[in-house]
Amino acid sequence: MNIGDKVRMLRAKEQGIVTRFLPGNQVEIEIEDGFRIPVLRSEIVVVSEMEARRFQVEPGLEGQKSAKPEIISSSGIYLAFVTQSGPGGVKEATVYLVNNTDWELPFAIGEERENRYTGLYSEVLKSRSFFKLAQPYPLATIENWPTFLIQALWHRRGSVSLREPLIRRLKCRTQTFQAHSGSIPVLNQTGAVFQLDAEETVQAEPVKQETAKPLNATALRESLMGVAEKKEPAAKEPGTLTRPSSIIDLHIGKLLPNGFGSRTNAELLEVQLQEFERNLENAIASGMDDITFIHGVGNGVLRNELHRRLGKYPGVAYFEDAQKEKFGYGATKVKIK
Numbered sequence: 355m356n357i358g359d360k361v362r363m364l365r366a367k368e369q370g371i372v373t374r375f376l377p378g379n380q381v382e383i384e385i386e387d388g389f390r391i392p393v394l395r396s397e398i399v400v401v402s403e404m405e406a407r408r409f410q411v412e413p414g415l416e417g418q419k420s421a422k423p424e425i426i427s428s429s430g431i432y433l434a435f436v437t438q439s440g441p442g443g444v445k446e447a448t449v450y451l452v453n454n455t456d457w458e459l460p461f462a463i464g465e466e467r468e469n470r471y472t473g474l475y476s477e478v479l480k481s482r483s484f485f486k487l488a489q490p491y492p493l494a495t496i497e498n499w500p501t502f503l504i505q506a507l508w509h510r511r512g513s514v515s516l517r518e519p520l521i522r523r524l525k526c527r528t529q530t531f532q533a534h535s536g537s538i539p540v541l542n543q544t545g546a547v548f549q550l551d552a553e554e555t556v557q558a559e560p561v562k563q564e565t566a567k568p569l570n571a572t573a574l575r576e577s578l579m580g581v582a583e584k585k586e587p588a589a590k591e592p593g594t595l596t597r598p599s600s601i602i603d604l605h606i607g608k609l610l611p612n613g614f615g616s617r618t619n620a621e622l623l624e625v626q627l628q629e630f631e632r633n634l635e636n637a638i639a640s641g642m643d644d645i646t647f648i649h650g651v652g653n654g655v656l657r658n659e660l661h662r663r664l665g666k667y668p669g670v671a672y673f674e675d676a677q678k679e680k681f682g683y684g685a686t687k688v689k690i691k
Contacts, residue, residue: 355381361398369401378438392486429551430454433502433524434484434538435531436545437493446490447546451504453479454539458509459520463487465500466523466641472500479506484540497668497691501525501641504550522550525641527669533635597640598633601685603648604656626656627663638669638690646676650684660686 355361355372361383362369370383376392383398384390432452440446453459459479465472479485491499502524508517526546534546604626606614614622630647637645649656664673669691676687 355395355400360401362401363393364397364399391484430539430549431459431506431520431551432539432547432549433504433522434541434545434547435491435526436538436541436543438490440490440492445493447493447496448490449487449502450484450538450541451479451487452484452538452540452547453481456481456510459506460509461485461504461506463505464503466503467500471503482540496526496528496531499526520551523641524548524550525639527635527638529669530635530639596636597642598636598645600642600644601646601648602629602633604629605648605650623656623659627659630660631663634664634667634688637688638667642690644687644689646685646687648685657684657686664688 357372357374359372360369361372361381368385370385370391372381373384373390374382376382379395380392381395381398382390382392430453432450432454434450434452435447436450437445437447451461451463458481460476461479462473462476463485464474474487474489475485477485504520504522504524506520508520531546534548536544536547538545538547606622606626609625609629610622617625626649633645633647647660649660651657661673664670664686671689671691673686673688676685
């Protein structure tokens, strides 16, 4: 088997051309849809010239297929991590940018470390395809991984809709990494998968001519190159990767404005702790430097439980009483690694 050979899969219908050889007894093939996928050598065979001629579709037959209505999928952009064993048996995560929409994505992806940006790749990601980052990341050092910055434009030939560029930051932590394990679209593998466009599930409306603003080509180009001014991500629904407020009020009256109902004190405490856990996880995952929790003074039960749990978080550098002149002794400031 050589680069340039035409091959077909033993357990699927796809055929393609060998483009390069990969570690782990794998090869990369470019299939008919135009994107490249890794496949085990044992799962493919070289197509002989005689076989290719015999199974070639006769001209004109494709046009006889019944046309199906176009179904437009406007959401489904993911950053996914597949775990594998690297040299010496070290567990590593391979990173994929996955496009499971009907849009093409001119994109740029880079790393942020201590407010310094390093560009990694810029390509055009076709519909229903993925892009694999060449550099794997050791799982043992996940807490020290950089923040991934993904920037992309939405493009579809003939589209009359204009969508805001996609700009997302993702900081991986052990807890959030494990919590997002699942099936990766398009790639058809299992790993940690984060949807980057979860809030953009509705296709943008066509831009009215009288209100449309002219596109600034220079600004868009600079945005893709990572030199544009950083844009804070918009707020999302609970449960998604968002950057929470830097100050979180855990007073039960704030969390349950419609009343406590028949909840016991233990159940009310659990409501507060769940709110604390969710915001702390999102703060760590989105790369925040610190976050402050207002818990009040009271009998100290909530404060003591927060401090006990903070002491076990690997992503927390330290925690302390927040600005006494502002909060008294009723708030804790958490410094994130």
